[in-house]
Amino acid sequence: MFDYQTGYDVTKRHVLLQHFNLTRRIHCWDAMFSRSFTLGGEAEYYFRLGIRDQKEIFYERGTRVQSFGGIQ
Numbered sequence: 001m002f003d004y005q006t007g008y009d010v011t012k013r014h015v016l017l018q019h020f021n022l023t024r025r026i027h028c029w030d031a032m033f034s035r036s037f038t039l040g041g042e043a044e045y046y047f048r049l050g051i052r053d054q055k056e057i058f059y060e061r062g063t064r065v066q067s068f069g070g071i072q
Contacts, residue, residue, distance in 0.1 A: 014039065028052050
């Protein structure tokens with residue numbers, strides 16, 4: 001699934017925020033990637049790959065969080 005969201009200031013006529021989200025189920029895995037852009041040029045990303053039946057086993061990485069198997 002692909003999701004896109006944006007925020008737009010109609011009075012100043014510019015984009016405030018853009019957010020992309022991609023989610024994919026692959027056999028017994030769940031994968032998710034998201035990316036956000038703000039007006040000031042800041043960008044963030046988040047990636048998570050995990051086993052669907054064992055929620056405590058996963059790998060995630062991003063600009064704010066980085067862990068393996070839920071351990072920081």
